[in-house]
Amino acid sequence: MSEQEEQQRIAEARGPETPRRQPFKIIELLASMRLAIGLLCVIAMACIIATVLPQGADVTGLLQKNPGAHHWIKRLEAAGLTHVFSAWWFIGLLTALGASLSVCIARRLKALFAAGARPSGSILVFGTLFVHVGILLTLLGGVIKLFWSERGSLQLREGEQTAAFVTDDNRHVQLPYTLQLMKFEIEYYSTAANGKPEETVQAETLVLQGPDSDAGVEWPVEIGAERKVTPPAAATGSHQDWRVTVLRRIPDFMIDTSTHTVQSRSDKMLNPAILVRVAGNGPAAEHWLFARYPDFDMNAMSGQESQPAPFKLRYKVLVSAPEKQHVKSFKSALRVLKGDAVAHEQTIEVNAPMSYEGYSFYQSGYNEDDLSWTALLVVRDPSVPVVYLGFILLGVGAFLTAYWRAEKVKEDSLC
């Protein structure tokens, strides 16, 4: 049986055409295929307009960039073309499509019952019925979402807890429980594993500069290696040689106040410093040179006299930019508390939200400079089961219809 024959059968099931009253005329109009095709075309046109014309927030940006566009944007706004998807006329079109689908479904069901339990061409009948019911449920889901869903966000630090969130339209909504962030973790693809990407040291040099110049000679930092310096005679009044030796290197300089000794706080190059000995004719002097604080003179701070040398020394550390690491995932370990009791625990990440008592929590962001902080999206959307059921029916229906047509084409040997 072809689809046209199927339509014929539906028409026969409706009985002979008789003059209709007004409500019936409306139903006839909604059942018309011409209207259905027209609606599909007009909705498609509306969608095209919405992707071509500036919408919502884009309009504000456009006006800031081009104030001259104000006049025609006002006209578009008045016609509801700058917020198409929430415009009354677009919702009206979707409502008309829903009404048309409802009438179509009702007529098919009526024909189905009229034909008995197993009508001929039942695959096609059920296929198209499922597709139409699936679309109707999806539209219904859209209505439920519009009126009854809530969407907002919240931010938590590790250990912090909250029992409320702020919606996108700035309302405070109370959760039926308390949510606590236990831990936030970020994972990178690189083998450097977890944690923030670090700078890497490319070169460490000891720079010898003239008294009035920033240019100078650079030596690699080598513990124990003695460098001979012969300043120009004009600077010293003699041909005296000086000797510079690096004695110690500390990646993260600190002074232990209890023992008054220099130590490294960590292995990271957070406050790199070297101890150099400078020897001329007189007694040798030792100086700490700091890469991050080149003008800081610890000897002067401690009241020790530095032997005046006809040159300046600098400690230079060249670091490479942090290697670009690709984020693999970021996760928040959440705990749901009811009173003092732990009701639920779950670690969420992108593509793996937590749903608990009507609310779903999505991992939405983090702060690169403060990895103890997480941003969550909070959603309560009762339309989801309705829409998912719609999707299932739509998929099954489209499969049955395509299968029937493939079989039909095979029977007819059109190819």
Place this chain on the structure above:
Amino acid sequence: MLTLTHVFDVALVAYLLALILGSVNLFAPRRLLRSLATAGLTLGVVALTVYIGWRWLEANRAPFSNMFESLVLFAWTLSLVYVVLLLRGKIPSALTPTTALLALLMLVYASAFLSSEIQPLMPALRSNWLTFHVTTVLIGYGSFAVAFLAATGYLIVSRAASQAGPESRELCEAIMSKTISFGFLFLVVGIAMGAVWANVAWGTYWSWDPKETWSLITALIYAVFLHGRYLRNWSGRRMAWIAVIGFISVLITYVGVNYLMKGLHSYAS
């Protein structure tokens, strides 16, 4: 030693052969030429199957995450749908050169202008839904591409002083109807899968993002085609033009949106 690039090159050469032999066959029909063109196209499909499988193993994930990988998949689905129909005798071999040309254009563009480097997946794409969503949608696009080729064939044949006759037109109509029915199934299932994934990743199944909106426009155009064809008995040039418009919409959804409009699918460019 055989590498991924070698396999890609085999596919390019195979499609080029199919294009040349299929074109010659159009003007000087020979059974041998037709068979060799079909063999070339089949070899291209096999080479791309190996390429996609190998890349999948090497990347340790489905290779559908950027424009390069997506174009390779599109070329594969297009030629796969066509070869399956061809080997089952459902489609004329006259469309072999245009199918090969379309697939070749996609592969040449991908290799010439896009990076083929395997890159790590961003967190939003680390989901099995990526595989299901992209594969189903691109099988739909592949079917619509075959329908488009049949439609342009129909428009050319119906314009020409018809030595091809009504059989060719009827054949083209049947190919359009069948491939669009098949493609529509995959498109709506692909959109639904994308919506479920969006709900899992972004907390909403529909955001009127440009890519979503254009996929809906595409689905609406093909819905008009199916209703017109099966319930209003549309045929001929009107049907062919809708198939052409539908495929233009596919191209805007697939490529245009990535480059012209901002949205949640921006990573696809």
